[in-house]
Amino acid sequence: MSGTEVSVHVNRGAAEALEATSGTLETSASFSVLLYGHETPAHVHCRLDGDLERIASPVSYTHL
Numbered sequence: 001m002s003g004t005e006v007s008v009h010v011n012r013g014a015a016e017a018l019e020a021t022s023g024t025l026e027t028s029a030s031f032s033v034l035l036y037g038h039e040t041p042a043h044v045h046c047r048l049d050g051d052l053e054r055i056a057s058p059v060s061y062t063h064l
Contacts, residue, residue, distance in 0.1 A: 005032045009038060011037060033046065
């Protein structure tokens with residue numbers, strides 16, 4: 001796992017809610033996205049878009 005992490009809470013307080021613990025991230029290295037499930041089960045897809053899609057790609061996926 002890389003040293004930089006972005007935590008995202010899923011379904012905390014409401015169904016289909018996503019809440020990142022950070023509003024922005026600036027890095028020139030790899031980073032990890034950590035998903036924390038709350039309340040009800042969820043199925044999460046991670047897709048890159050816009051500028052991020054042009055310069056980055058997911059390395060691996062984990063089914064939780």
